[in-house]
Amino acid sequence: MPLHYKIVQNPLSRINVFVCHGIMGSSNNWRSFCVRLNRLRPEFRFILIDLRNHGRSPATSSKNTIRGCAEDLIDLSAEVGEPDILIGHSFSGKVVLD
Numbered sequence: 359m360p361l362h363y364k365i366v367q368n369p370l371s372r373i374n375v376f377v378c379h380g381i382m383g384s385s386n387n388w389r390s391f392c393v394r395l396n397r398l399r400p401e402f403r404f405i406l407i408d409l410r411n412h413g414r415s416p417a418t419s420s421k422n423t424i425r426g427c428a429e430d431l432i433d434l435s436a437e438v439g440e441p442d443i444l445i446g447h448s449f450s451g452k453v454v455l456d
Contacts, residue, residue: 359430362414363438364406366392371403376431376441380448384413387447405438407431409450424449428456 364385379387385406392404408415409427420426431453435441446454 359410359416359418359433361410361430361434362408363434364389365438366396366404366406367402368396368400370400371396373402373442374439375402375404375443375445376434376454377404377406378409378431378444378446378450378454379407379412380450382412383447384408386413402443405434405441407434409453424452424456427453 362385366389377385377388377392379385385408388404388406392406396402396404409422410430411417411422427450431441431444444454446452
């Protein structure tokens with residue numbers, strides 16, 4: 359499933375950090391935090407992700423399972439690069455552990 363995402367980076371960014379929101383959230387929940395953190399740690403390239411059925415990612419009729427969301431992140435890594443760091447809040451904490 360194609361996920362919507364936003365990237366916060368600068369020319370020095372080289373470490374991919376996937377950032378996932380909590381249940382009922384979206385990538386916007388983390389945007390201002392990641393912008394500030396990128397100023398302090400310019401080597402980080404933050405990929406702020408809307409999980410399936412959240413934010414601007416498409417809705418799906420398949421179940422919103424931890425495994426399904428984790429597989430979506432694997433698919434996304436083919437497009438934006440593999441993550442060096444995974445950050446997940448609440449529900450997505452379980453997703454990134456999977």
